[in-house]
Amino acid sequence: MTALSCLRPVWPLALAVVTVVVTGCQRQPAATSEVAPATPAASASEITAPASSPASTVQAQAASDWTWDLPDYLPPPRVPADNPMTQAKVALGRYLFYDTRLSGNGTQACATCHLQKLAFTDGRAHGLGATGQAHPRSPMALGNVGWNATYTWANPALITLERQMTNPLFGETPVEMGVNDRNVKQILQRLADDPAYAPRFAAAFPQDPAGRPTWDHIVKAVSSFERALITTNSKYDQVRQGRARYTAAEARGYALFKSADCIQCHQEPNFGGQFLSVATVKPDVSFHNKGLYNLDGQGAYPAESPGVIEITGKASDMGMYRAPTLRNIELTAPYMHDGSVATLGEVIDLYAAGGRGAGKDSPLKSPLLRPRHFSAQDRTDLIAFLKTLTDHQFIRDPRYSDPFPAAPKKS
Ligand code: HEC
Ligand code: HEC
Numbered sequence: 001m002t003a004l005s006c007l008r009p010v011w012p013l014a015l016a017v018v019t020v021v022v023t024g025c026q027r028q029p030a031a032t033s034e035v036a037p038a039t040p041a042a043s044a045s046e047i048t049a050p051a052s053s054p055a056s057t058v059q060a061q062a063a064s065d066w067t068w069d070l071p072d073y074l075p076p077p078r079v080p081a082d083n084p085m086t087q088a089k090v091a092l093g094r095y096l097f098y099d100t101r102l103s104g105n106g107t108q109a110c111a112t113c114h115l116q117k118l119a120f121t122d123g124r125a126h127g128l129g130a131t132g133q134a135h136p137r138s139p140m141a142l143g144n145v146g147w148n149a150t151y152t153w154a155n156p157a158l159i160t161l162e163r164q165m166t167n168p169l170f171g172e173t174p175v176e177m178g179v180n181d182r183n184v185k186q187i188l189q190r191l192a193d194d195p196a197y198a199p200r201f202a203a204a205f206p207q208d209p210a211g212r213p214t215w216d217h218i219v220k221a222v223s224s225f226e227r228a229l230i231t232t233n234s235k236y237d238q239v240r241q242g243r244a245r246y247t248a249a250e251a252r253g254y255a256l257f258k259s260a261d262c263i264q265c266h267q268e269p270n271f272g273g274q275f276l277s278v279a280t281v282k283p284d285v286s287f288h289n290k291g292l293y294n295l296d297g298q299g300a301y302p303a304e305s306p307g308v309i310e311i312t313g314k315a316s317d318m319g320m321y322r323a324p325t326l327r328n329i330e331l332t333a334p335y336m337h338d339g340s341v342a343t344l345g346e347v348i349d350l351y352a353a354g355g356r357g358a359g360k361d362s363p364l365k366s367p368l369l370r371p372r373h374f375s376a377q378d379r380t381d382l383i384a385f386l387k388t389l390t391d392h393q394f395i396r397d398p399r400y401s402d403p404f405p406a407a408p409k410k411s
Contacts, residue, residue, distance in 0.1 A: 125339020291355025
């Protein structure tokens with residue numbers, strides 16, 4: 001755990017119990033700004049798959065009984081060597097993702113802020129933690145989340161789902177699930193007291209046939225479940241696979257999405273930045289300033305969520321954010337890291353203006369954010385295209401749904 005000190009913002013609590021891979025200081029200053037430095041995410045030791053693999057059905061490891069069922073334009077994600085995908089882990093992870101016993105006071109599960117029907121967001125501008133504390137940022141969509149080179153809105157140091165998960169579990173600024181030194185054992189005991197869990201843990205982690213819950217196994221199982229949250233049946237996918245055709249408006253919107261530079265930051269096939277698969281040679285790890293704020297004429301963002309600068313301390317990282325996936329964007333309002341943009345129409349306004357308010361004149365704004373003229377027709381077309389990224393099957397897929405029998409009070 002030597003890396004704890006250098007990863008302080010990421011690991012707010014001394015968690016000797018968690019044995020997720022910690023990478024070390026050499027990676028901490030990594031990836032910021034639009035110039036991508038050497039591959040923070042690709043560095044070999046914790047990642048299994050070879051850099052050049054055939055696109056479909058690559059087994060992450062011999063131990064894995066998992067087959068990726070993916071279209072040819074979506075090569076499998078990288079999977080940490082010490083957490084190969086298995087059916088049993090994904091099955092266990094699904095229970096844990098939906099289990100409120102995992103939070104300190106028993107009120108919240110991951111699924112409280114990540115709802116399947118909203119593509120695993122929650123419709124809030126700010127996540128609301130188990131103790132009522134508001135998160136400075138908006139919960140993120142989790143479809144195809146296994147392909148991100150870094151996690152959360154603006155943290156170049158969080159390069160695996162395993163490490164990301166320690167944030168909502170153990171984070172204290174803000175409290176999300178509120179696991180801490182005082183309740184950390186009690187939570188494991190709650191799970192151990194449920195006789196249904198031992199066989200699930202034992203199946204997922206055969207090295208412990210007794211199936212005792214540990215934080216290491218919890219994190220690995222939930223991360224495996226998250227990697228299994230695959231969205232590849234939107235209209236965009238169906239068209240790409242020759243199973244559907246765009247309307248004229250959608251086709252024009254797609255063309256505009258490319259010609260208006262949206263695609264520079266929201267790249268196919270996930271329509272986000274920082275795509276990383278087994279076939280990626282050099283991942284894009286760039287962050288961008290979109291001119292949402294400019295509080296001081298120097299480009300300052302609000303102190304509660306200033307962007308990558310919070311992690312790196314570098315002035316040029318002010319307001320830098322990862323371009324999030326636009327898959328299922330129709331369902332994930334409000335938009336941006338702080339939910340400060342209510343509708344897709346407003347998003348287009350923002351891009352047309354080349355930023356928002358004083359942010360338009362921010363010296364830190366990306367050069368791609370120049371003002372553009374969008375006609376009324378252009379706007380309708382762009383939104384029509386963005387809506388082709390909605391995967392109606394994904395948000396109803398029983399494999400991703402709450403596995404617990406519905407309590408009477410639940411709707
Ligand atoms: C209190 C609401 C809340 C809870 C509970 C919560 N999350 Fe989140 N989640 C968020 C917010 C807010 C963000 C954005 C965080 C940031 O940018 O710092 C986020 C981001 C994420 C991301 C990053 C996605 C990406 O594309 O980078 C993942 C993965 C994630 N959460 C998984 C989980 C898991 C697993 C759990 C349960 C252990 C969980 N979350 C519990 C609110 C929550
Ligand atoms: C310079 C890179 C860049 C370009 C170009 C760009 N985006 Fe973005 N986009 C981002 C970043 C970064 C964010 C997140 C910003 C934040 O939260 O502060 C974002 C956020 C969004 C969101 C909200 C996502 C969410 O989950 O809240 C939408 C929608 C969007 N962009 C659509 C577009 C469209 C449409 C275009 C073209 C007109 C475009 N983007 C061009 C980088 C870019």
